[in-house]
Amino acid sequence: MPDIPAFRGPDVLCGLAGNLDGDCKDDLRLRNGTVLPAVPIAANQSNPCTMDQFSMISEQYGDNWIVPQQDHGCILGTVLANTTLPCDGQYFTDAGVTCQPILDALNAVNYFAQCQGMGAAEINRYYQKCQWEICVQNKSEEMESEKCTMLTEFAHACQSALPGTRLGEWRKGLTCPLYCPNQSSDYSDCATGCPDTCTVHGGPVNCTRPCIEGCACKPGYVFDNGTCIALGNCSCFDGSSAHDANSVWYAQNCTIRKECHDGAISSEPIACDQNANCASSGGQEQCVCKIGFTGDGVHCADIDECLNTTLCGQAQAQGWCNNTIGSYFCTCNPNFDGQECERFYPRRHCADLYIVHNDTTSGIKTIYPSFAFNGHAANSPLTVYCDMAAATGGGWTAFTGSDGNSTVGKTFAEYENGFGNANANDYWLGLSYLYGATHEFQTTLRISLEFCNGEQSVEWIYPDFSILNATYGYAPLINGAGSGSAGEGWIMNWPNGQGPRFSGTDNCQMVAANSTSK
Known part of the structure; x- marks a missing residue:
């Protein structure tokens, strides 16, 4: 310590070295300012500045300046100077x-x-x-x-x-065993002072450090942060960031691909796939496939979204999925609409056109029955005549119509399969269609009879109508009474509302009938 005026005086300096005031008797000053009496060595009683360094007072002074930490590891001077300590004999x-x-x-x-x-x-x-x-x-x-x-x-x-x-x-x-982790290290009485590490392995050319007995890493393991780890688990540091073992990252706008293996970084030029972008996440560049593609960013393949049956309502037969490069689009069942065919927008019969599509014009229409019949696939188009007149309630599907006698004299098979042309108002949709329609949804039957020579026409309406299948000859079922403008109408004492089996012979040559349902 320099002996300069700035350091002189009894209250300028403190600590184990005392002060610079020319008086040795006030050097033993505690933290709180208390000055302990100096204890001279017995042989130098006349010189109080020659103090007994093993006196309890000098030890108390030294202990007072120990840094107050729990882990200082110091043995107190008062303990060392204690002559009662059992460390003799x-x-x-x-x-x-x-x-x-x-x-x-x-x-x-x-x-x-x-x-x-x-x-x-x-x-x-x-x-x-x-x-x-x-x-x-x-x-x-x-x-x-x-x-x-x-x-x-x-x-x-x-x-x-x-x-x-x-x-x-x-x-x-000497019974001082040193236990080394069996998996990664063994004891050596002369372990190298330059062990292999993640950053330097294979051993430096010139190792100037002496060997020291202790645990040495086994072959295939290296010393890292005080322990031995497998070389394959070593991470890498590229000067700015740490990278996990076997990780891959990109640099220079994704034009360089880097990998970390055995603690070493390898590099190669690379380019992102044409269907990928160079993106940055957490400060790291990475080739990322665009939406609709999958891969590592360097190689991207189209995703066939249509394999997901939840798209386009495929699982519910509401639509079909069409895969495109990077995307897809939906083709909806004619009775559904929306981007994912999620909206029920039916055109199954004329009542759907009238109620859902607000079509109030009578005429030839195209409907898409939701059931299959007579080789006609479900949801495929069918041409029919629709009676949309407000006076009749609208939404009636005419399953037969004739301006002449073409609907009579047909075979049973013809009546079953249907015939004629709706555009000419001379057709019969067929019993197989009628069976499907009346079992797919509740159907109301309306029968209109138009007499010749200008006589008044009559009609009957039955709110709950269906027919049985071919085994039962497509016999009609009427549940409940109907209403109309002519007597009992069609029902003539049918047991349980079940009518007669359909016949392939019709001798009514004087009457033309139009039947509709909805």
């Missing part, structure tokens, strides 16, 4: 016996014989330190651990001072 002798392996190095015998070259001064210093530490710990649970700590310290000092020294099995002989 037999305790001290026993500690010397415990530390004898260090002293044996002087005579080049036993486990540390190779350490004689350290010199007597160094060997004695480690021996005395060991003896004192063991003596302080006598009979405590830490004494055996302290013994091995002292012997290990000496072994490492020996190998540092005498590079290449091998100490054999001193740990086994």
